Amino acid sequence: MTGVRATRPRPEVLRIELDRPDRLNALDVDMVDALHAALKSAAGDPECRVVVLTGAGRGFCAGLDLDGYGTPSASEGKGAVQSGLMVQRHISGLVQRMRRLPQPIIAAVNGAAAGGGFALVCAADLRIAARSAVFAVSFIKVGFSGCDIGTSWMLPRLVGAGRAHELMMTARRFDAEAVRIGLLADAVPDDELQRRVDKAVEDLLAAPPLSLSLTKQGMWAALEIPSFDVAVELENRQQVLTMLTADQGEAMAAYRERRSPEYRDT
Numbered sequence: 001m002t003g004v005r006a007t008r009p010r011p012e013v014l015r016i017e018l019d020r021p022d023r024l025n026a027l028d029v030d031m032v033d034a035l036h037a038a039l040k041s042a043a044g045d046p047e048c049r050v051v052v053l054t055g056a057g058r059g060f061c062a063g064l065d066l067d068g069y070g071t072p073s074a075s076e077g078k079g080a081v082q083s084g085l086m087v088q089r090h091i092s093g094l095v096q097r098m099r100r101l102p103q104p105i106i107a108a109v110n111g112a113a114a115g116g117g118f119a120l121v122c123a124a125d126l127r128i129a130a131r132s133a134v135f136a137v138s139f140i141k142v143g144f145s146g147c148d149i150g151t152s153w154m155l156p157r158l159v160g161a162g163r164a165h166e167l168m169m170t171a172r173r174f175d176a177e178a179v180r181i182g183l184l185a186d187a188v189p190d191d192e193l194q195r196r197v198d199k200a201v202e203d204l205l206a207a208p209p210l211s212l213s214l215t216k217q218g219m220w221a222a223l224e225i226p227s228f229d230v231a232v233e234l235e236n237r238q239q240v241l242t243m244l245t246a247d248q249g250e251a252m253a254a255y256r257e258r259r260s261p262e263y264r265d266t
Helices: 029-043 080-100 116-123 151-159 161-170 190-205 209-222 228-243 246-257
Strands: 004-010 013-018 050-055 059-061 105-109 112-114 126-130 186-188
Touching: 004 029, 013 029, 029 080, 050 059, 050 190, 059 116, 080 116, 105 116, 105 190, 112 116, 116 151, 126 190, 151 161, 186 190, 209 228, 209 246, 228 246
Parallel strands: 013 050, 050 105, 059 112, 105 126, 126 186
Antiparallel strands: 004 013
8 A cells, every 4th residue: 555554463453554754654645545445444354453553764644745745536626625625534534534443543653743643643542652752733833723633622632621722822842741741651762662562452452352442432432421421321331231242251260360361252
């Protein structure tokens, strides 16, 4: 796939690498098409349980390619407004697809993540970075609204409204601060990033498949539920669903016997 390399380091894990290192993995139409396709493939793959998203070279993703994004085929022959909206939806649809994905996504942030790249980081479920990684919301720096690709919804929920307002309006770069404000689960020395991501993968795979998927869905849904009681009722239903699976019994037995579980997604 142009601009994206998808590999399977192990059967349960899909590794998606943004692969335009000469452009710091900036987003163009081919890369976005390829990323949509990779995520869609993961969603329909019952063997895939975890997705790792990272970048090739020294950057994670520098955001929109300012030398030219390209033209989605569906927008050809459309008016300026219609064409612009199609391009916008083509890009922003990535974070919506990430949110809907049954599998948790780990963003392994190996370098700079700005603009659209920053939005991809925010849309992941676990965010782990190398200490050399830097972040910036960036959109306002090139004359657009600071609210783009879901960032105005995601960032306040990750770091709080006050900090999100400051980061989005000033577009300043930040690095180690990302852990302190809650954007990242962890930041490690660059040469330890892969090891730390592998540990996170192992932790995720220790959970039964349905339990893991429902937890991702429930966590994101809880951010939109306006009532505590409704959130509890959603949790109640998730607990009953998982309680009736064979995997829940296997998880309990493995925990008590201090052994690795063997799940069958049943």
